[in-house]
Amino acid sequence: MSSQEEYSSDEESIYDSQNKKQKVLLGFVDGPITEKDKPTIEDTFLGSQPIWFYEDSKPAESMLICDNCKSKLSLYLQANSPLENTYYDRIIYLFGCKNSQCSKKKGSIKVIRGINKNDEVIKRNKNALDDMDDQLNQSEDKQKQLSEEITKNLFKKNDDDEEEKTKQNPFGGSNPFGDSSTNPFDSNSNPFDKKPEKKQENSKEVSTQQQPKTKTSYAEIASKNAPPPSKPSKSIEGELPEYPGNFIYIESEKLKKDKTTDEELAKYKHLIEQSQENDDDEQLQKGSSKRRESSSSAVLDPQTTKISNMLDDKYFENFSNKTKSNPGQILRYDLNGKPLLYNGKDDIAKIFLSEPFNIPKPSYNPSSSRRFEFQLMPNAIMNLEDLNNNTNKNIKDILNGMSWGTIIVCTDFEDYIPDEMFDKNKVGYIQEWCGVQWEESV
Structure with missing residues (x-):
């Protein structure tokens, strides 16, 4: 069992009680995808x-092609992300270009939101939710009856015969919680649970606020006057270039009370101090005037200057401090929340440092707005490029690999897709907004 999956009672004591109920959910690697164990x-x-909803229901080819080199994109992440109070299936796909020359270029990383409103899917999910509600109501009734029986037994005479005791003893018969299949509290819920009967309950964890009621939205008006489904756009042929696959498990974020200095920051500070000392020693030999001129300049060396800038960024420091509590995280899910900024100096940071967020509105639904949903974390690079297990990787390969700090995904608040973009299976795909904070942007 991984260190992120469970903590001992001693470790629990180092957590702030308020942080035990974080609404932020984290994703961790849960084993490789193999021929015998496929998602x-x-x-x-x-x-x-x-994995698409149906074999003949795929996004348009343009969504899966890099806007720069026109090569096929590779899947970074596929997230099963149902929403509260909905009966349809919902998937978020995140793709990126493998061509290193496209790094840091717009259109090299894309996010697609897919929705399946097939009648059978709607019926299945609605029945599952109704069954779950029935089980919950039955459980509440049994608990009430149980409480009444216990209260009566507290005042029952001691000379009752054994048979009568058995009949009236609420614990003498069947246990209303003995069958785990009918116990709605039997398993932990998370928004990415693959069991359909839990989808609606799970989504309540992540959808922490409901859209405020407004006047009739653009989406509602458009849906009433929408033309019939049009012929779908050209779909991509063949498989996409791929990275090694790994399953992801989800759990709530737990933050440690850590009074020690972050190891990575401490290491960087040491490098800077050492560089400054070497620089001072060298200048002392050349004379005080030259030393003063050198120390007043910011030119140490490119790597040290970059590290120094990172240390001066409170957002990067917060990013480091927050992630060190759960260093294995590759995904942060916080619907309607705020992203954890990798730095506070680039154009993406400016979008989320404004109040409210200045996220581009969806062009296909201009009366709506977008909200933060999740972000991919740097540790995902280690798994996608298999740097933990692949000893054949050389320095050039690593330097030419992924160079982003975090990828922030925002989706339409109304979760709308125009009717004409749904196919014969009632499946629709739309490209959403993602912001990339690159490593060298700090």
């Missing part, structure tokens, strides 16, 4: 090949 549409996973 389904209901799984959340990293790398591998995307």
